[in-house]
Amino acid sequence: xxxxxxxxxxxxxIRIGALAGTLLVVxxxxxxxxGGIALLRLGGTFYYALAGVLLLFAGWLRHRRDPRGxxxxxxxxxxxxxxxxxxxxxxxxxxxxxxxxxxxxxxxxLPQRVSRLLSRRPIRSGAAAAIAIGCTxxxxxxxxxxxxxxxxxxxxxxxxxxxxxxxxxxxxLAGTRFSPADAITPANVADLKIAWTWRVxxxxxxxxxxxxxxxxxxxxxxxxxxGVNDIVxxxxxxxxxxxxxxxxxxLTGVKSAGxxxxxxxxxxxxxxxxxxxxxTNTVDARLLAVDRRSGRRCADFGRNGEVSLLKGMGVRIxxxxxxxxxxxxxxxxxxxxxxxxxxxxxxxxxxVIRAFDARTGRFLWAFDVGRPDDxxxxxxxxxxxxxxxxxxxxxxxxxxxxxVYAPLGNPTPDYYGxxxxxxxxxxxxxxxxxxxxxxxxxxxxxTVHHDLWDYDTPAQPTLIDIDIAGRPRKALLQPxxxxxxxxxxxxxxxxxxxxxxxxxxxxxIVDGERLSPTQPFSAIASLAGPPLSEAAxxxxxxxxxxxxxIKFREARYDGIFTPPGLTPSITYPGYLxxxxxxxxxxDARTGRxxxxxxxxxxxxQLIARREADAMGVEPVRPGGKGSFxxxxxxxxxxxxxxHPFLSPLGVPCNQPPFGRIASIDIRTGxxxxxxxxxxxxxxxxxxIASHVPLPTGMPNxxxxxxxxxGLTFVGATQDRAIRAFESAxxxxxxTxxxxxxxxxxxxxxxxxxxxxxxxxxxxxxxKLLGSKLGDTVVAFALPEQ
Numbered sequence: 001x002x003x004x005x006x007x008x009x010x011x012x013x014i015r016i017g018a019l020a021g022t023l024l025v026v027x028x029x030x031x032x033x034x035g036g037i038a039l040l041r042l043g044g045t046f047y048y049a050l051a052g053v054l055l056l057f058a059g060w061l062r063h064r065r066d067p068r069g070x071x072x073x074x075x076x077x078x079x080x081x082x083x084x085x086x087x088x089x090x091x092x093x094x095x096x097x098x099x100x101x102x103x104x105x106x107x108x109x110l111p112q113r114v115s116r117l118l119s120r121r122p123i124r125s126g127a128a129a130a131i132a133i134g135c136t137x138x139x140x141x142x143x144x145x146x147x148x149x150x151x152x153x154x155x156x157x158x159x160x161x162x163x164x165x166x167x168x169x170x171x172x173l174a175g176t177r178f179s180p181a182d183a184i185t186p187a188n189v190a191d192l193k194i195a196w197t198w199r200v201x202x203x204x205x206x207x208x209x210x211x212x213x214x215x216x217x218x219x220x221x222x223x224x225x226x227g228v229n230d231i232v233x234x235x236x237x238x239x240x241x242x243x244x245x246x247x248x249x250x251l252t253g254v255k256s257a258g259x260x261x262x263x264x265x266x267x268x269x270x271x272x273x274x275x276x277x278x279x280t281n282t283v284d285a286r287l288l289a290v291d292r293r294s295g296r297r298c299a300d301f302g303r304n305g306e307v308s309l310l311k312g313m314g315v316r317i318x319x320x321x322x323x324x325x326x327x328x329x330x331x332x333x334x335x336x337x338x339x340x341x342x343x344x345x346x347x348x349x350x351x352v353i354r355a356f357d358a359r360t361g362r363f364l365w366a367f368d369v370g371r372p373d374d375x376x377x378x379x380x381x382x383x384x385x386x387x388x389x390x391x392x393x394x395x396x397x398x399x400x401x402x403x404v405y406a407p408l409g410n411p412t413p414d415y416y417g418x419x420x421x422x423x424x425x426x427x428x429x430x431x432x433x434x435x436x437x438x439x440x441x442x443x444x445x446x447t448v449h450h451d452l453w454d455y456d457t458p459a460q461p462t463l464i465d466i467d468i469a470g471r472p473r474k475a476l477l478q479p480x481x482x483x484x485x486x487x488x489x490x491x492x493x494x495x496x497x498x499x500x501x502x503x504x505x506x507x508x509i510v511d512g513e514r515l516s517p518t519q520p521f522s523a524i525a526s527l528a529g530p531p532l533s534e535a536a537x538x539x540x541x542x543x544x545x546x547x548x549x550i551k552f553r554e555a556r557y558d559g560i561f562t563p564p565g566l567t568p569s570i571t572y573p574g575y576l577x578x579x580x581x582x583x584x585x586x587d588a589r590t591g592r593x594x595x596x597x598x599x600x601x602x603x604x605q606l607i608a609r610r611e612a613d614a615m616g617v618e619p620v621r622p623g624g625k626g627s628f629x630x631x632x633x634x635x636x637x638x639x640x641x642x643h644p645f646l647s648p649l650g651v652p653c654n655q656p657p658f659g660r661i662a663s664i665d666i667r668t669g670x671x672x673x674x675x676x677x678x679x680x681x682x683x684x685x686x687x688i689a690s691h692v693p694l695p696t697g698m699p700n701x702x703x704x705x706x707x708x709x710g711l712t713f714v715g716a717t718q719d720r721a722i723r724a725f726e727s728a729x730x731x732x733x734x735t736x737x738x739x740x741x742x743x744x745x746x747x748x749x750x751x752x753x754x755x756x757x758x759x760x761x762x763x764x765x766x767k768l769l770g771s772k773l774g775d776t777v778v779a780f781a782l783p784e785q
Contacts, residue, residue: 021108022063025073028105028543029055035546042553044534047083048546051076062109073109077102087535093656093696097538097545164750164757166217169261169326170583171705171747174463175396177585179748182709183757184782189711189724189734192780195758196239197739200226200775204764207256210743211764211775212702214261214326217749218276218292224777225259227764229282231290237753239779243295250284253319253622255341257283260394260581260744261326263334264292265358274298279358281323281336285309287356302361309336313349314383317341317621321349323392325581328404330397331436332358335404337391342454343413343642344619344626346635350383351390353406355439365439367406367432369423375439387411389428393581394460398474401491403433403442405463405476409456410448413633415564415606415640417450418512425450431461431478431486433493443493447480449516452564453604454575454642455481459583459703463490466591468667477586477666479579479595482560483528484521487666497669498523504561508569510606510638519561524669527662528573529599531559538655539647540685548653551645555603564604564640572654574602574644576768582703582716582745586666587727594712594727596661596677598699600652601645612639649685650770657697659717661704663730673730678717682741687770693719699769703745715742715761718769722746722761722780740774741765756781 033052040049054076061069080102088094164181171177184192204210204227215224215234221242222234229247234240251257262280276292286308289301297305315321323338333355340348355364365375370385378384391406398405410428411420420428426444429451433442448455462477476490487497501518509515530536537552539545555568562569576598584595607617607630617639620626631640645653652658662674678698684690702716706727715722715738722742724734744762751758759780765773 022059025055025059025062025105025108028101029053029059031543032546035543035550039546039550039553042550044549044553045083045087047079048542051079054079058109070109070111073106077106091655093538094535097541101541164748166215166747166749167264168216169214169263169394170396170460170462173328173330173397173399175394175460175583176462176464176588177583177703177705177745178587178707179705180708181748181750181757182707183750184707184711184748184759185709186711186726186733188782191782192724192734192736192759193783194736195779195781197779198234198239198241198777203773203775204228204257205767205773206251206254207258207767210258210741210766210773211762211777212258212260212744213762214745214747215760215762215777216262216264217747218264220752221292222760223262223264223278223292224762225262225280227257227259229259229280229288231262231278231280231288231295233278233292233295234777236749236758237751239777245288245290245295245297247280247282247288249282253317254283254322255319255620255628256324256339258324259283260324263327263329265329265332265334267359268332274300277301277358279327279329279334281309281327283322283324285313285315285322285338287327287334287336287361289361300360307356307361309338309354312378312382312384313352314347314386315349317619319622320344325392325394328395328397329358330399330404331402333364333436334358335395335397335406337395337406339392340390340412341620343415343631343633343640345632346413346419347386348412350386351388351408351411352384353391353434355436367434367439367441369427370421372423372441385423388424389430392456393458394583396461396463397436398463398490399436401474402436403490404436405461405490406432406434407457407459407461407478408432409458410451410454413631413636413640414454415452415604415642416510416513416633416636416638417452418514419636420450429455429457431457431476431488433490445478445486445488445493445495447478447484447486447520448482449519450514452513452515453561453571457481458577458581459579460581462584462586462593464586464588464666466588466666468496475666477584477593479584481573481575481578481580483526483573483578483597485524485527485584485593485595485664486520486522487524495522505558505563508556508558508565508567509563510565512637513563515563522669524666525664525671527595527597527660528560528578532557532570532572532601532654536655537653538651539653540649540651544647544649544651548645548647551603551653564606566606566608568603568605570601570645571604571642572601573598574600575642576600576644576699576701580701582701585704585706585712587706590727591666592663592672592727593666594661594663594704594706594725596659596700596704596714596716598659599654599697600658600699601654602642603645604640604642606638606640609637609639650687651683651685652699659697659700661712661714661725661730663727675725675730675732677714677723678719678721680719682719682772683770701766701769702743705746705748707748713746713748713759713761715744715746715763717742718771720763720772722759722778736780738763738774738778739776741769741771743769743771754784756784
């Protein structure tokens with residue numbers, strides 16, 4: 001009785017399993033047929049419709065136990081292999097969504113004898129499958145990137161604590177993010193270990209969230225800000241907290257609290273309290289000055305150590321204006337721009353850039369593009385010009401030339417521009433040189449004309465003195481979200497590397513809009529990535545890849561600068577970049593820059609005002625119904641939706657890599673090496689960590705830092721890691737896990753106490769990237785001798 005019952009149970013289980021397998025094949029075939037027909041109607045590939053027919057036929061024959069089902073499935077596999085090889089040209093990333101599922105389902109169609117053999121030896125069968133999958137993953141890991149055979153290595157003398165400090169957000173006022181520290185080298189970097197950690201105590205979850213600060217080092221202490229602008233001093237050797245100043249910020253209306261750094265100023269001829277001060281700007285729009293040694297407010301700065309930044313700004317809704325980047329201090333002037341809530345209404349707060357006395361906090365001048373000859377404050381009841389291009393990224397300065405260099409965004413709203421004025425068109429999405437003494441514009445170079453794509457110039461301009469074609473040049477490097485890098489003369493703003501105006505798409509716009517017929521392209525190698533195509537749509541399975549292909553065909557895409565309209569369009573690179581606020585690092589000795597970038601498209605669509613009103617779309621406000629899912633753009637005829645182009649599983653629809661890091665020779669403009677940056681270890685379907693470190697490269701924010709030791713350190717990626725690359729070759733030599741996403745730029749210094757070199761990064765994560773949020777500053781160093 002028992003034996004017969006066991007056989008019956010086993011027979012039932014086999015029948016249920018067979019039925020489930022058949023239903024799986026039929027379901028996949030039906031989905032591919034329906035989706036394939038939709039794709040064919042849009043002008044897409046025939047493959048999915050034909051594959052769907054074959055799968056349905058194979059599934060039906062399998063249900064009838066007809067052996068011809070194996071032949072039909074074999075025909076499906078043969079079609080899939082030929083089509084995959086033709087479309088991907090053998091690229092392993094392209095094969096990943098196309099082959100594994102069909103091959104696994106093929107196990108259902110194996111001859112009965114083989115199926116029985118596999119079921120009798122499950123361990124061996126599993127081992128064989130594991131080996132096959134492992135070989136596939138190994139091929140992906142070893143897939144070659146663009147890599148030079150080697151590069152110039154410049155030996156440096158032993159750096160000291162005095163010359164290997166980090167007194168500015170970008171390492172120096174020039175924003176090179178380069179350190180002469182050379183104790184850590186390619187030969188010993190693998191020995192780096194955590195030296196100390198410090199925790200804020202609370203995790204910042206407002207808006208994008210995350211601790212993004214790059215500390216500065218002055219003397220024997222580090223100084224940084226939290227996401228809500230508390231100023232903190234840490235012992236540079238041990239990480240012990242020396243003091244903490246509570247900024248007591250008002251977060252009303254703040255949608256994305258953050259602070260990327262603080263600034264240091266030593267008052268000439270002054271001794272005692274506040275002769276050296278740490279200055280920061282806050283998310284409730286104030287400047288704060290505290291004593292470097294004690295953290296107490298500087299009573300001689302503004303009122304009780306603070307200055308309001310709201311005067312004349314025209315802030316009608318709380319939280320619509322505040323700085324997030326570290327202030328720039330040059331020639332005793334604090335220069336600040338500010339972040340403005342994008343795409344809510346025409347007439348948002350001004351993008352004015354202002355200077356204040358670093359000793360007293362007194363207003364000195366304003367750079368307001370709508371009042372080019374008036375550098376004073378507005379009269380009582382008046383405002384600076386509203387909705388002008390703003391500077392939310394870090395600035396740099398050349399005190400010898402007397403210039404501060406500011407990256408400018410486009411005038412909000414971003415995606416419709418008929419209401420823009422001549423000065424908006426001149427300064428939008430550009431880099432501008434401003435006279436430190438007067439606030440007057442010396443020159444402006446525009447990186448996008450009539451920007452309708454949110455291609456703000458976000459990164460700090462990087463200043464470098466370099467010989468080009470045998471001629472010494474005072475140069476400026478400006479990376480962009482577009483993936484273009486412009487090399488300019490920083491005295492005149494004229495291009496050093498040639499810039500050509502090329503025709504761009506001119507159709508698809510809405511009534512009343514206009515387009516620039518051309519856009520500027522640099523002779524320096526572009527980092528935008530290859531143009532998108534239906535064949536380059538990606539996914540984790542054939543079905544989400546099919547979904548991405550349908551959405552791609554439903555949208556307009558004519559390459560970069562495809563204009564937004566009432567039908568969907570694809571913006572690539574997307575608003576993440578290219579390069580974002582992290583900027584680049586450059587070594588003047590070798591003439592090479594290193595920069596990280598993202599490759600994720602955006603899906604954009606304008607919505608007519610009448611339809612937006614019916615949907616209840618309105619600007620975001622404290623306690624209001626507005627949201628960033630549909631952005632109001634009030635005062636224009638259109639609202640807008642704009643979001644990353646992701647599959648239903650939450651992965652980018654374009655083929656990897658999603659993030660890279662590359663080195664470019666400034667003199668020739670050629671890429672010397674390029675590598676993927678980041679893995680899927682902390683990413684996966686619907687944001688669930690896969691724990692499988694496929695080197696797809698990952699979207700990233702935060703920048704790189706390089707050293708005289710021949711290394712480049714970078715966090716930035718969605719996975720929780722900091723990495724070290726050999727600057728000359730691009731070889732990844734070291735990686736370490738972080739407690740949260742490292743969406744910040746690392747810094748390095750030599751400790752005055754021990755002479756050890758430390759590498760420090762803030763691990764605060766980022767909601768936009770989906771990386772884990774945290775509150776930890778982590779320092780790495782070689783073991784003590």
